[in-house]
Amino acid sequence: MFANPLAAIWSASQILDFFGYEEWGREILTSVEQVMVDGTVLTLDMGGQVLQKKLVRQL
Numbered sequence: 001m002f003a004n005p006l007a008a009i010w011s012a013s014q015i016l017d018f019f020g021y022e023e024w025g026r027e028i029l030t031s032v033e034q035v036m037v038d039g040t041v042l043t044l045d046m047g048g049q050v051l052q053k054k055l056v057r058q059l
Helices: 007-019 022-038 052-058
Strands: none
Touching: 007 022, 007 052
């Protein structure tokens, strides 16, 4: 069973936004978006070939 860490990381950006740290939340969201658009470090459940650890390191 694989869990995609991007959803949890995306949620963290929303939490930061909620508590008034919009700049930090935006930085996290931008990083997630860049990784997804680039597509070179996607996890197996997203059609990629890497494990979660490598994806998180890329962020």
